[in-house]
Amino acid sequence: MVDPITQKVVNKVSTKINDNGSARVISKGTKTKVEEVEIPFTTEYKENSDAEANTRTTIEGHVGKNITTTTYSLNTNTGDITSDKKVENLPAVNTVITVGTKPKVEKEALPVEYRSDNNKDYGADDVIEDGIDRETTTTYTLDKTTGAITESKAVTNPGKAKVIIKG
Numbered sequence: 001m002v003d004p005i006t007q008k009v010v011n012k013v014s015t016k017i018n019d020n021g022s023a024r025v026i027s028k029g030t031k032t033k034v035e036e037v038e039i040p041f042t043t044e045y046k047e048n049s050d051a052e053a054n055t056r057t058t059i060e061g062h063v064g065k066n067i068t069t070t071t072y073s074l075n076t077n078t079g080d081i082t083s084d085k086k087v088e089n090l091p092a093v094n095t096v097i098t099v100g101t102k103p104k105v106e107k108e109a110l111p112v113e114y115r116s117d118n119n120k121d122y123g124a125d126d127v128i129e130d131g132i133d134r135e136t137t138t139t140y141t142l143d144k145t146t147g148a149i150t151e152s153k154a155v156t157n158p159g160k161a162k163v164i165i166k167g
Contacts, residue, residue, distance in 0.1 A: 028081055030072040039064035041092040045147040051100030053140045054149055064092030097147055101140040107133040110161040120167025131162030 041061040051057075067088040072081050110131055120126070135157040141150045 028074055028079065030074050030081060032072070033070040035068045035070075037066045037068075039066065039090075039092040041094050043095045043097060043147075045142060045144045046096060046098045047101050047142045047144075048098045049101050049103075051098070052102055053100050053104060053138075053151070055100035057098040059096045059098075061093040061095035065090045099142050099147060099149065101142055101149070103140070104138045105156070106136045106138070108136070108159070109133050110159050113161040113163045115163060115165050117165045117167055120165065122167055124167035126165045127162065128165055129160065129163035132157065132160045134159030 041063055043061070048057075065088075067090070069086045069088070071084050071086075073084070074081050110133070112131070115128075134155065136153055137156045138151055138153045141152070142148075143150070
């Protein structure tokens with residue numbers, strides 16, 4: 001719209017009559033106002049018991065926003081300005097780091113135990129007991145606040161030595 005007195009373009013115009021009968025133009029600001037407030041994201045740590053210990057997979061997050069848009073309207077008959085607020089919430093997306101905590105089992109063969117038997121021929125060997133490997137299991141615990149891994153080892157099978165009788 002063009003102000004008839006100043007010949008300048010204005011957004012919204014209200015026209016009033018002056019005391020002398022001429023039109024008086026009053027320009028009122030109605031520019032839309034946009035306010036953005038960032039919502040921070042955090043980092044979450046999740047456990048994956050199928051992935052090798054301490055392997056990490058990251059899915060990046062991003063900040064969210066609360067956007068408030070205020071639009072203004074001018075009533076050209078009364079000169080009154082009304083406002084309308086629209087709030088849009090774009091939630092933050094957290095970064096998710098998945099940490100492997102798969103237990104690790106280590107086997108260790110125990111030393112062979114030899115026994116002598118004077119009733120056997122020289123060089124004759126008999127296995128009287130098969131050996132079983134000792135098993136040590138390392139488990140991993142994830143601190144979901146810091147992402148730190150704590151490991152603990154335990155003997156899950158003490159095993160048995162192989163026993164051979166020699167003649």
